[in-house]
Amino acid sequence: MDELINKLKKEVITQLNLEDISEDDINPDSPLFGEGLGLDSIDALELIVLLEKNYGIKIEDPKDGKKIFHSIRTMAEYITEHQKKA
Amino acid sequence: MEYINGIGIISPQNTLPGQGFLEAVVEQTADFLKSVEPVYKSYIDPIASRRMSRLIKMGITSAKICLRDAGIDAPDAIITGTGLGSVEDTEKILGELTIEEKFLNPSPFIQSTYNTISSQIAISLKCHEYNSTFVHRCFSLESCLTDAVLQIREGSAANVLAGGIDEMTLNHLTIIRRLGMWKREAIRNLDLWTSETPGALAGEGSAYFVISSEKNEKTYARLAAVETLYKPSSTMQTASFVKQFLADNGLMPAEVDLVLMGSNGYSEHDRVCNEVIMQSVPAAARVLYKHLCGEYHTVSGFALYLAANIISRQMIPSCMPLLQRKPEKLENILIHNHFRNTDHAFILVRV
Numbered sequence A: 001m002d003e004l005i006n007k008l009k010k011e012v013i014t015q016l017n018l019e020d021i022s023e024d025d026i027n028p029d030s031p032l033f034g035e036g037l038g039l040d041s042i043d044a045l046e047l048i049v050l051l052e053k054n055y056g057i058k059i060e061d062p063k064d065g066k067k068i069f070h071s072i073r074t075m076a077e078y079i080t081e082h083q084k085k086a
Numbered sequence B: 001m002e003y004i005n006g007i008g009i010i011s012p013q014n015t016l017p018g019q020g021f022l023e024a025v026v027e028q029t030a031d032f033l034k035s036v037e038p039v040y041k042s043y044i045d046p047i048a049s050r051r052m053s054r055l056i057k058m059g060i061t062s063a064k065i066c067l068r069d070a071g072i073d074a075p076d077a078i079i080t081g082t083g084l085g086s087v088e089d090t091e092k093i094l095g096e097l098t099i100e101e102k103f104l105n106p107s108p109f110i111q112s113t114y115n116t117i118s119s120q121i122a123i124s125l126k127c128h129e130y131n132s133t134f135v136h137r138c139f140s141l142e143s144c145l146t147d148a149v150l151q152i153r154e155g156s157a158a159n160v161l162a163g164g165i166d167e168m169t170l171n172h173l174t175i176i177r178r179l180g181m182w183k184r185e186a187i188r189n190l191d192l193w194t195s196e197t198p199g200a201l202a203g204e205g206s207a208y209f210v211i212s213s214e215k216n217e218k219t220y221a222r223l224a225a226v227e228t229l230y231k232p233s234s235t236m237q238t239a240s241f242v243k244q245f246l247a248d249n250g251l252m253p254a255e256v257d258l259v260l261m262g263s264n265g266y267s268e269h270d271r272v273c274n275e276v277i278m279q280s281v282p283a284a285a286r287v288l289y290k291h292l293c294g295e296y297h298t299v300s301g302f303a304l305y306l307a308a309n310i311i312s313r314q315m316i317p318s319c320m321p322l323l324q325r326k327p328e329k330l331e332n333i334l335i336h337n338h339f340r341n342t343d344h345a346f347i348l349v350r351v
Helices: A002-015 A039-055 A063-068 A072-085 B053-070 B087-099 B106-110 B116-125 B136-153 B168-177 B191-196 B235-248 B267-280 B300-314
Strands: B003-010 B079-081 B128-133 B159-168 B205-212 B222-230 B258-262 B283-287 B332-339 B341-351
Touching: A002 A072, A002 B205, A002 B235, A039 A072, A039 B106, A063 A072, B003 B053, B003 B300, B053 B087, B053 B116, B053 B159, B053 B205, B079 B116, B079 B136, B087 B106, B087 B168, B087 B283, B106 B191, B128 B136, B136 B159, B136 B205, B136 B222, B136 B300, B136 B332, B136 B341, B159 B300, B205 B300, B222 B235, B222 B300, B235 B267, B235 B332, B235 B341, B258 B267, B267 B332, B300 B332, B300 B341
Parallel strands: B079 B128, B079 B159, B258 B283, B258 B332
Antiparallel strands: B003 B205, B003 B222, B159 B205, B222 B341, B332 B341
16 A cells, blocks of 8 residues: 555556655645645546556546545545445 | 736746846746746745746736735725637646546636636735736737726726736647747747747736826836727728827827837838838837847736836837937836737827
8 A cells, every 4th residue: 555655656646747746745645635735626536547547447426526636545445445346 | 097016927047026127037948938937935835836837827827916016905896818828738638638537626617717827916915806817819818908097997996906807828828829929949038139030929917007096106107008909991991090099198199209019020021010100109218128038928017017117217228229319308108019910909108
């Protein structure tokens, strides 16, 4: 899980072009939206693209997004769970 | 009357705040003249800027520099002229489409529209006033300035933020080169006037102005008039148009002190430019400037920055070669710009 969390941190930094933010600055349990990293709705779209492109995961129900993208850890858990199912 | 009360410009020269007025010329040997860009973090929140293309950062930053220069927090209107808009974002989205359409990154798509620049400036300034963008090829900035003047004359605005912006990318340059518009080889900008190869030297830049209804201690010069002439039938027709343009503004040709020439290093077109000015304002001193900024759709913005500063400082920078005698005074400056002898634009700047 830790390995996936670190990989996800790198991918999020690259995909969202988070200049001046390093992997160490991201707490895996901090919220990605609002407080924490302060991401917005366009970032949410970019994260959906990231999951589909890098992990082959398509989010069918948009309502799930809020839970999946709460933090880096929830994203990692969702990916792991999805990969087990596959 | 309308006055230029603030200027913010990012160009291939050192034109940022605190860098003086073209004291040291920037030499570039390149396919196109690239802007000398500031550290954007000083002007735009990094969280907001991470998604912005270079063009949008240039636009917002020059707009903010301009407002600071004018001592204004928020304008009554924001108007932008651009010939090409966000080329880099458009290339990104088209590039992604050709690879795999289903994994499209939304940011370049959202920002690839022409009106993104004016909108992003408004968002950044939290300005909810009139916001417009003109995409009229080489008349884009002229249309923008005309709208600014109309906003003021109609009483809709007292201070208008108006500017022109265009970026160049290597990809776009390569495509347009095939049409013979740009020089096919990299050249040193200071050698532009001795170059005998066809095509112009491409450039880019962003220039914003606060156009105001009132003169104040910040005023550079008066924006007296803006006119355009599309596809003239002859050089004589263009020259007559210039004489009428001056007459409409109460000026005799002999009263024009200086002409900023629209020449761009493409000798076939520069000949037309020379003939027009020699037939219409033969006694005026003339200076060249496109070796400093290159050619682009809204290059009149760089010329307007020059004219406003020349009048305000009463001096012509040494990097602009005079084609005739030194003018006795610097009160009436005519800017001529033209694109392949089809789009002629004239801006009159007065003390």
